[in-house]
Each structure stands twice: as structure tokens, then as C-alpha cells.
Amino acid sequence: MSDTTSGTMSETTVxxxxxxxxxxxxxxxxxxxxxxxxxxxxxxxxxxxxxxDALLVWDFSSDAVRRAWPxxxxxxxxxxxxxxxxxxxxxxxxxxxxxxxxxxxxxxDEPIAEYVAALVLAQAKDLPxxxxxxxxxxxxxxxxxxxxxxRACVVGSGPIGRAIAxxxxxxxxxxxxxxxxxxxxxxxxxxxxRLLSRADWVVCAAPLTDETRGMFDARRFGVMQPSAYxxxxxxxxxxxxxxLATAVSNxxxxxxxxxxxxxxxxxxxxxxxxxPGLIVSPHMSGDTVGWxxxxxxxxxxxxxxxxxxxxxxxxxxxxxxxxxxx
Amino acid sequence: MSDTTSGTMSETTVxxxxxxxxxxxxxxxxxxxxxxxxxxxxxxxxxxxxxxDALLVWDFSSDAVRRAWPxxxxxxxxxxxxxxxxxxxxxxxxxxxxxxxxxxxxxxDEPIAEYVAALVLAQAKDLPxxxxxxxxxxxxxxxxxxxxxxRACVVGSGPIGRAIAxxxxxxxxxxxxxxxxxxxxxxxxxxxxRLLSRADWVVCAAPLTDETRGMFDARRFGVMQPSAYxxxxxxxxxxxxxxLATAVSNxxxxxxxxxxxxxxxxxxxxxxxxxPGLIVSPHMSGDTVGWxxxxxxxxxxxxxxxxxxxxxxxxxxxxxxxxxxx
Numbered sequence: 001m002s003d004t005t006s007g008t009m010s011e012t013t014v015x016x017x018x019x020x021x022x023x024x025x026x027x028x029x030x031x032x033x034x035x036x037x038x039x040x041x042x043x044x045x046x047x048x049x050x051x052x053d054a055l056l057v058w059d060f061s062s063d064a065v066r067r068a069w070p071x072x073x074x075x076x077x078x079x080x081x082x083x084x085x086x087x088x089x090x091x092x093x094x095x096x097x098x099x100x101x102x103x104x105x106x107x108x109d110e111p112i113a114e115y116v117a118a119l120v121l122a123q124a125k126d127l128p129x130x131x132x133x134x135x136x137x138x139x140x141x142x143x144x145x146x147x148x149x150x151r152a153c154v155v156g157s158g159p160i161g162r163a164i165a166x167x168x169x170x171x172x173x174x175x176x177x178x179x180x181x182x183x184x185x186x187x188x189x190x191x192x193x194r195l196l197s198r199a200d201w202v203v204c205a206a207p208l209t210d211e212t213r214g215m216f217d218a219r220r221f222g223v224m225q226p227s228a229y230x231x232x233x234x235x236x237x238x239x240x241x242x243x244l245a246t247a248v249s250n251x252x253x254x255x256x257x258x259x260x261x262x263x264x265x266x267x268x269x270x271x272x273x274x275x276p277g278l279i280v281s282p283h284m285s286g287d288t289v290g291w292x293x294x295x296x297x298x299x300x301x302x303x304x305x306x307x308x309x310x311x312x313x314x315x316x317x318x319x320x321x322x323x324x325x326x
Numbered sequence: 327m328s329d330t331t332s333g334t335m336s337e338t339t340v341x342x343x344x345x346x347x348x349x350x351x352x353x354x355x356x357x358x359x360x361x362x363x364x365x366x367x368x369x370x371x372x373x374x375x376x377x378x379d380a381l382l383v384w385d386f387s388s389d390a391v392r393r394a395w396p397x398x399x400x401x402x403x404x405x406x407x408x409x410x411x412x413x414x415x416x417x418x419x420x421x422x423x424x425x426x427x428x429x430x431x432x433x434x435d436e437p438i439a440e441y442v443a444a445l446v447l448a449q450a451k452d453l454p455x456x457x458x459x460x461x462x463x464x465x466x467x468x469x470x471x472x473x474x475x476x477r478a479c480v481v482g483s484g485p486i487g488r489a490i491a492x493x494x495x496x497x498x499x500x501x502x503x504x505x506x507x508x509x510x511x512x513x514x515x516x517x518x519x520r521l522l523s524r525a526d527w528v529v530c531a532a533p534l535t536d537e538t539r540g541m542f543d544a545r546r547f548g549v550m551q552p553s554a555y556x557x558x559x560x561x562x563x564x565x566x567x568x569x570l571a572t573a574v575s576n577x578x579x580x581x582x583x584x585x586x587x588x589x590x591x592x593x594x595x596x597x598x599x600x601x602p603g604l605i606v607s608p609h610m611s612g613d614t615v616g617w618x619x620x621x622x623x624x625x626x627x628x629x630x631x632x633x634x635x636x637x638x639x640x641x642x643x644x645x646x647x648x649x650x651x652x
Contacts, residue, residue, distance in 0.1 A: 114450070114451070114473055115451055117447055117497070118447035119453075125444040130608075134599060134605065134607075139608045140608060141608045143610075143617060144441075145614060147440055265465035266465055268463045279456065282456075282459075282467045282468075284467050284469075287470065291469060
């Protein structure tokens with residue numbers, strides 16, 4: 001246990017679940033004098049958890065919270081995770097508790113939308129093949145695809161999915177948004193197969209919950225058009241990876257890009273690395289320069305509201321596993 | 327000489343400078359009964375030119391017209407090229423003649439704008455490096471760039487440059503358009519160096535003329551920011567290729583993408599193929615599925631206006647070498 005600010009017993013204690021180097025620690029200088037900041041890693045979290053009033057899950061891909069939470073002792077009244085998804089974090093005991101859970105809603109929306117646009121355009125313009133041909137010093141003209149006038153289906157109607165839809169629409173792509181239930185501008189999940197069967201671009205931006213786990217399986221890839229392109233920037237387990245590999249290898253669909261995986265980092269021996277037509281990227285779709293500073297600043301802002309007893313934004317519905325939307 | 331439609335001597339004769347296979351011939355079925363259509367290639371153009379009332383330059387990258395034009399005999403009253411640029415075509419004798427020259431203005435604007443957006447986003451999101459790392463089965467997270475809030479300078483204020491500017495602006499990029507002279511929404515070329523020095527993205531979409539040849543040289547690459555990315559979708563000779571290779575190799579700028587070259591196809595022995603950070607593509611930025619049909623239909627439409635004595639659109643200012651804009 002390290003005490004990085006001088007504090008008294010009456011002060012609020014913020015515990016940070018640190019990320020492994022080279023990831024930097026959050027910049028929490030603005031909490032000086034207002035909170036005692038302690039740091040834990042996965043191995044020390046269980047023993048320090050009873051000391052914490054608030055927990056900042058900086059190592060957002062760790063499942064240490066889920067493992068430590070059911071243990072003995074006092075529990076923090078507020079848990080904030082520096083990620084959009086809370087799937088690594090949640091456990092029945094945390095869900096049943098009075099502890100408030102907040103997420104990093106907002107930080108990743110526009111960066112991820114740009115990333116998805118990059119993948120859609122790269123596929124339409126056959127850019128990976130251009131790079132392959134360049135390595136062979138081969139001049140081979142191809143006709144490529146327009147994206148204006150094509151159709152996208154974005155699965156996940158939270159702020160990330162909505163930002164993706166806005167960006168694709170700006171590029172002239174007719175974009176349907178699919179959520180759990182129908183509401184203004186959002187199709188219900190019952191419409192999913194129909195929308196998938198007409199889409200040129202399918203983008204998975206759903207939260208990982210019991211309902212969504214494995215939703216993209218052989219049957220759903222079979223529903224898509226042979227010219228369709230699939231992108232997953234949500235969570236790995238939303239996709240049955242073997243089924244996707246089969247679908248792309250056998251040209252059930254034209255190609256895919258995965259930024260998230262069942263196991264991260266993706267093991268070097270994974271067959272996914274070498275499926276022709278599949279782009280593998282290292283869970284970075286939302287991480288644009290300055291993202292960690294933005295996450296730190298967002299936590300400080302939430303801390304100020306919380307410490308003052310004001311209502312918090314970004315409060316996760318712990319039963320559903322995401323922040324309920326408009 | 328082949329006569330593909332039955333015709334009488336009083337009929338109008340359209341001569342087509344064919345492109346080499348595998349490029350298909352233009353679909354000119356709609357001219358049946360209204361024009362005699364003859365076909366030439368580079369070796370037979372000179373002898374057939376005196377027979378033609380109109381010339382369709384289907385092999386738009388050939389310089390056969392420029393070579394054949396100064397010869398003996400009657401010359402067509404109208405020349406249409408299935409390209410935006412007329413640089414391969416023009417010669418002093420054609421420029422001085424009464425012959426009307428039209429181009430394919432309009433067909434390539436939006437496709438090229440999408441292509442440029444693809445390159446800008448691929449660079450911002452470090453996609454070529456992602457593909458390299460994938461081949462090595464290496465998981466390496468990087469922070470990438472936002473494009474919203476960055477600045478572009480698009481050189482060339484014709485319909486292609488304007489379409490590029492519109493698309494980049496939709497993506498949140500502050501975009502300056504540079505033309506020969508200042509007008510509404512267009513900076514004069516005197517502003518170019520100042521705009522280049524602030525741009526994150528520099529896109530060359532200028533026509534190739536005596537004024538623009540070699541405009542992107544060592545001095546201009548030196549003006550750009552080290553983080554700047556350069557894209558050329560105009561014509562190869564707008565860029566001094568050795569200077570660009572030096573600029574990219576020595577990290578004067580962050581990278582570049584060339585779709586057009588001094589010599590096309592780019593020879594296999596060209597050092598450009600292997601400059602790290604330089605993307606080489608085979609002059610295809612505007613060629614989306616159906617482009618040749620669109621070019622054929624555009625010619626037929628112009629033919630109908632021309633045959634009826636109506637004024638033509640897309641008329642090139644032969645002295646300037648492009649269709650003067652708004």
C-alpha cells in the first residue's frame with residue numbers, strides 16, 4: 001500500500017487499480033488535499049479494497065475487481081472504470097450491492113467512429129490489397145466500390161454505435177442502428193436478421209452481456225450478403241471467432257476487421273492472424289493521442305460531483321451491463 | 327479501319343481511340359443509326375483522323391492524339407476525352423484550332439473524394455502498420471490520431487478538389503482549397519506555402535499545366551510540417567518524385583500516397599515502390615465499379631447535344647488546360 005498524498009483519516013480514499021507499465025498512471029494531481037490516493041495491482045486489490053471509498057479501475061481490461069469483490073470487508077461506494085464496457089468488472093455481488101458503477105462513456109465515441117470509417121473505406125477501396133501488390137512491385141488496376149449509397153447495420157445503440165452511425169451517414173451510407181428494444185431511430189433486435197441480410201457493412205458496437213454474448217455466429221454470418229464486410233469494435237466474445245474465421249475463409253462474407261478478441265492480447269498462435277481478408281488490430285479503435293489524459297480528467301470531474309453529493313453522469317445499469325440510453 | 331455500324335457518307339463519323347485490352351470498348355449502341363463509329367489504336371490514329379467528325383479518346387492515358395494531331399488532312403471538330411485531365415492530349419496545334427475539347431468532368435469527383443478520405447483515415451489510424459504487425463503476428467497497441475479538428479490543404483479547385491474538400495469537411499477536417507486565382511471559397515496560389523505550413527493533410531488534385539508541373543518539389547515538402555501527409559491523385563508530373571522520396575525517407579513529412587506517376591505503369595525497378603511510409607497505387611482513385619459505363623454514357627449524352635447543335639458542357643479551356651470553374 002502506498003500513500004501518495006498526505007491525508008488524514010477523515011479524508012476520502014480513492015483506490016486506483018493500476019495498469020501494468022508501460023501504461024502511465026492516471027494524472028490525479030487535482031485530487032491533492034481532497035482525497036487520499038492509494039494504488040493497487042491485481043495481486044493487492046483484495047486486501048486494499050476495504051480501505052477504499054471509491055475505486056478507479058484504470059486497468060480496465062483486468063478481471064481483478066470481479067475476483068476481489070466477493071471477499072470480506074467494507075466495499076467502495078463508487079466504482080469507476082476507464083472503459084466503455086463493464087463486462088470485465090461486473091459480478092453478481094457488485095450488481096446486487098448499493099455501489100454506484102460509472103463508465104467512460106463519451107471518451108471513445110468519436111475516435112471509434114473515425115476508426116470504423118477508416119476500415120469501411122479501406123475495404124471499399126481495396127487498400128490492403130494495394131499494399132500487398134506494392135510489396136510485390138505489381139501495378140494492377142482494380143475497380144473499387146463507392147461507399148455512398150451503400151447500407152450499414154450498426155449493432156449497439158449506445159453513444160459509440162450512435163457516433164458510428166452519424167459518421168457513416170455523413171459519408172452517404174444509409175445506416176440502421178439496432179438496439180435491444182425499438183425506440184426513435186433505433187431498430188429492435190428482432191429486426192436484426194432482416195437488416196443484416198441487406199447490409200454492405202455490419203458493425204458490432206454492442207455491450208457484452210448475457211444476451212449479446214456470441215450473437216455473431218455461423219447463422220448470422222450466413223444471413224449476411226457475400227459482399228458484406230464485418231467490423232467488431234465492441235468486445236471479443238460478441239463474436240464466435242471460429243465461425244467468423246469460417247465465414248471469411250469460405251467467402252460467406254467478403255471480409256472482416258476485428259479490434260477485440262476473446263483472449264487479449266491475441267495469442268501469437270491464433271489462426272485469426274492469417275485468415276485472408278481478416279484485419280486484426282490490437283484493441284485500439286478508440287485510443288487516440290491523449291486518450292489516457294482524457295480518461296483521467298473524466299474521473300476527476302466525476303469525483304468532484306460525487307464528493308459534493310451531486311448526481312453522477314455515466315451511471316451503469318448494473319443488471320443490464322451498460323448505461324441506459326435515450 | 328472497321329465500320330461497326332452501317333452508315334452513309336452523310337452520317338457523322340465518330341472515331342474511337344480504343345484502349346488496349348482488357349479494357350472494354352465503350353458502349354455506344356445508342357449511336358446506332360445516328361453516327362458511323364470507327365475504331366483506331368495508336369498506330370492507326372493518324373491515318374483515320376481525317377475521317378472523323380468527332381473523336382472519343384477512350385484510351386485516355388495515350389499520347390497518340392498529341393502525336394497524330396499536327397499531321398495532314400481534315401481534323402475532327404470535337405474531341406472528347408474519357409478523363410478529367412487533358413494533359414496527355416493537348417498540343418499547340420489542337421490548342422490553336424477551332425476544335426472543341428471536352429472532358430469527363432463529373433464522373434470521378436465523388437469516387438476520388440472517397441479514395442482520399444480512405445487514405446487520410448488509413449494514415450491517421452496507422453492502418454498500414456497494423457497490417458505489417460499482423461503479418462508478424464505481433465500485438466502492439468498504438469495511440470492513433472483524431473482527424474476531426476485537423477487541417478487539410480487541397481490544391482486544385484476544380485470539381486475533384488471541391489468534392490475532396492466537401493468530404494474532408496464532413497469528417498470534421500478544416501479544409502482550405504487552393505486554385506490559380508482567389509475566388510469565393512478558394513485561396514490563390516500565392517497563399518499556398520502559408521497553407522502548406524499549417525496543414526496536416528496536403529492533397530494534390532490540380533490539373534497538369536505548364537504552371538503546375540513540378541509544383542510539389544523539395545522546397546514545398548520542406549515547408550510542410552513533419553507530421554504532414556501528402557496525397558497525389560492529380561497527375562504524376564505535378565510532383566518531383568525524387569524530392570518526394572527524399573522528403574518521406576528523411577521524415578521531412580510523415581508519409582505520402584501516390585496514385586499517379588511520371589511513368590505509368592510505374593516500372594518495377596522504380597525506387598518509389600519501397601519507400602517506407604509511401605503508398606503506391608495504380609492510378610485507380612476515381613475508378614469505382616461501373617466507371618467505364620458512366621464514361622460511355624457521358625459521351626453519348628454530349629454527342630446528342632453536339633449533334634443537335636446545342637451548347638456542350640465540360641468544354642475545356644485549351645489554353646489553360648482545364649474546364650474553367652466557378
